[in-house]
Amino acid sequence: MKKLNCLSLVLSLALTFSLSACDEEKKKDDNVNNVTAEICDNTLDDDGDGDADCADTDCSAAANCILNNVNNANNVNNTQPCTAPPREFWNYDLTVMPPRNVQIPSTCYGEGDHVYVYVADDAWADGTVDASMVANLVTAWETATAGNPTAGIFEAVTSVMGLPPDVDSDPHVVVFISKLGSYNGTAFDGYFRRENQVPGTNSNLTEMVYIDCEHHAPDSDYLLGVLAHEFQHMISYGMDDAEEGWLDEVFSQAAMVLSGYWSDLAAGNSYLASRTGTSPLLVADSRDFSYGAGFLFASWVLDQYEGVFFGDLVADTDVGITSFNDALALYGEAGFDIYDLILDWAAASLLNDPSVGAESRYAYLTLGDAVTPPNPTVGTMGTPVAVSMPLSTYKYYEYDVLANQEIVISFDNPDDVRMLAIFRGAGNVQMLPVAIIDGAAHLTTPEWDGSWTFIVIRAVGTGTVGFTVDTPAPPA
Numbered sequence: 001m002k003k004l005n006c007l008s009l010v011l012s013l014a015l016t017f018s019l020s021a022c023d024e025e026k027k028k029d030d031n032v033n034n035v036t037a038e039i040c041d042n043t044l045d046d047d048g049d050g051d052a053d054c055a056d057t058d059c060s061a062a063a064n065c066i067l068n069n070v071n072n073a074n075n076v077n078n079t080q081p082c083t084a085p086p087r088e089f090w091n092y093d094l095t096v097m098p099p100r101n102v103q104i105p106s107t108c109y110g111e112g113d114h115v116y117v118y119v120a121d122d123a124w125a126d127g128t129v130d131a132s133m134v135a136n137l138v139t140a141w142e143t144a145t146a147g148n149p150t151a152g153i154f155e156a157v158t159s160v161m162g163l164p165p166d167v168d169s170d171p172h173v174v175v176f177i178s179k180l181g182s183y184n185g186t187a188f189d190g191y192f193r194r195e196n197q198v199p200g201t202n203s204n205l206t207e208m209v210y211i212d213c214e215h216h217a218p219d220s221d222y223l224l225g226v227l228a229h230e231f232q233h234m235i236s237y238g239m240d241d242a243e244e245g246w247l248d249e250v251f252s253q254a255a256m257v258l259s260g261y262w263s264d265l266a267a268g269n270s271y272l273a274s275r276t277g278t279s280p281l282l283v284a285d286s287r288d289f290s291y292g293a294g295f296l297f298a299s300w301v302l303d304q305y306e307g308v309f310f311g312d313l314v315a316d317t318d319v320g321i322t323s324f325n326d327a328l329a330l331y332g333e334a335g336f337d338i339y340d341l342i343l344d345w346a347a348a349s350l351l352n353d354p355s356v357g358a359e360s361r362y363a364y365l366t367l368g369d370a371v372t373p374p375n376p377t378v379g380t381m382g383t384p385v386a387v388s389m390p391l392s393t394y395k396y397y398e399y400d401v402l403a404n405q406e407i408v409i410s411f412d413n414p415d416d417v418r419m420l421a422i423f424r425g426a427g428n429v430q431m432l433p434v435a436i437i438d439g440a441a442h443l444t445t446p447e448w449d450g451s452w453t454f455i456v457i458r459a460v461g462t463g464t465v466g467f468t469v470d471t472p473a474p475p476a
Contacts, residue, residue: 081131082108084116084172090195090202091210094188095181101202104178110134112142114154114171119213120178129177129213136219137175137227146221147260153228156258157235160307161251161314164231165238167197168206173234175227180212187215189226192233194241207234225261229253236314244320245286246294247313253291254298254310257366267292269372272349276374277387277395281342282321296364296371300345303365305331339392339459343420346394346455347431350374350422356429376453379469386412386466394457399469401425401452407443409454412466414439418459419467425450442472 045052086107092099107124109131110117117137119129142152151159154173158164164173180188190211196204209230216223232255236248243251256263271279271292279290281297301309309327316323324338333341347362350373354360364371376396379385385397401407403425411417419434419441426448434441434454445452458465 081134082111082116084108084111084118087118087204089118089174089176089204089208090193091176091178092191092193093181095183097183106176106178110138111172112138114173115141116172116174118174118176120176123177123179123213128179129218133217133219134177137177137224140219140224141175141227145224145260147262148258153224153231153259156260157228157232157255160258160311161232161235161255162239162311164207164234165197166207170206172207173231174204174206174208176208176210177213177218178210179214180210181214188212189216189223190230192230192237194237197237209234221261222263225256225259225263228255228259228261229263231255239314240317240319242319243323246281246283246289247320247323249286249289249291250281250294250298251310251314253294254302256295257299257302258307262295262367262370264291264295265367265370268296271296272372272374276346277389277393280390280392282338282392296349296367297342297345299367300348300364301341303363304359304361339418339457342392342394343418343455343457346396346457347420347422350376350396350453350455351429353429357431362431379454382468382470384466384468386464388463389456389458389465390462391458391460394455396453396455397469398451398453401445401450403445403447403449405445406472407445407452408470408472409434409436409441409443410468410470411436411439411441412464413461416458416460417465417467418457420455422453422455423450424453 045056047056049056086105088103088105091102091104093102105121106118107121108116108118109124115138117134119134123129140146140152141154144150144152145156148156180190182188190209192209193204195202196206196208199205209227211218211223211227211230229252232252233248236243236251253264267290269292271290275290275293279293281290281293283289309331312330313323313327316326318326321338324341328336328338328341344361348364349371351362352364352369352371352373354363354365356362374396376398379397379399381399387395389395399407401423409419414436417436419436421432421434421443423430423432423446425446428446428448428450430446432443434443443452452469454469456465456467
């Protein structure tokens, strides 16, 4: 379930139609006595130009005509915006905890090849949701998004992650828009409900995603990103309902990126600013998952391995770290596991420079300069570092050095950590995996003055990580 965070991203996606200006002007020129405006829902040719209601281009912006033509521009005589009947859907009442099951009457106001858009009757009656919002949502689902002009959410996600389950033998996914409410100051954006995939007293027995309309417009870029995220939860459930929560959330953050929505970018930059050492990517309880970390990680992995990597991950019958390491091995990363991958990702967050490393390894190719690099902690030679770090968290420490200076790093718990060293000086950048032997590592600074940045990650255990960066002691 996606919780509302403090993003002020409410950009409406405008739905437009391409009309032939010359043909429209010819109609007006031919119809010199046209003084009556076309009424778009009375079956009459009011302006005398030979076209009635939605067949008249004067009606292209009318709500009933927008809905008719969302996914079939030639179907101008379809007077029903959706062929699906009204329904009462089981829903979570999230204003109480634990949530209770309630039924909400709703009507379908939009339809595409792969979607029915239902709106709770109360949200439609009070104007919280209107026809243009529904039309924009259907367009984003079926045709194109603001960030992906070549594919809608359905195609962008399924072409990589696979198709959703189908318990009702209907290719349409139900998007149900309603007021999800809040609890103790926490508002909810949307969710995928597993109960709908199996028969039961409170099951709708259909593929279904719930989207809020109380705190953001349902066609805002933010909530369309949430829609892509929750849709991927549905796909993941169909592929492997035992997948670990953190990896399921990473899949869903990747779905947002594939659909062109950066809804959690601000959360990602906040994570880099202060929480890389306290908010682990690999969490046992998905309720503790850092959406900011997951968004940046998913975007970077998509840049490095392209979509098929995630497709293989989703389909893998193993779970969690084992599944991720299976995929890395499949793509030729022998002897390289998820903790090594996190170190490379951390380096990309710091450098974000496509000229460093092979095939732009240390850059965000999709997000680019929108990622704000972290500020490493400045270290002092000879001063021990001791910091509590949960599993899979990492921190940056930076030390100024002189050209050709010898460096020795001693570790208190060498079996629990891994380290990547980055030298920067005189316009040069060099990467060096740190080999820890007998509890220590030795480095030689290149021929320029500059700095070493050490990225340390906890790969085993819990508790305090301790190390000291120093110059070698002079011989006795």
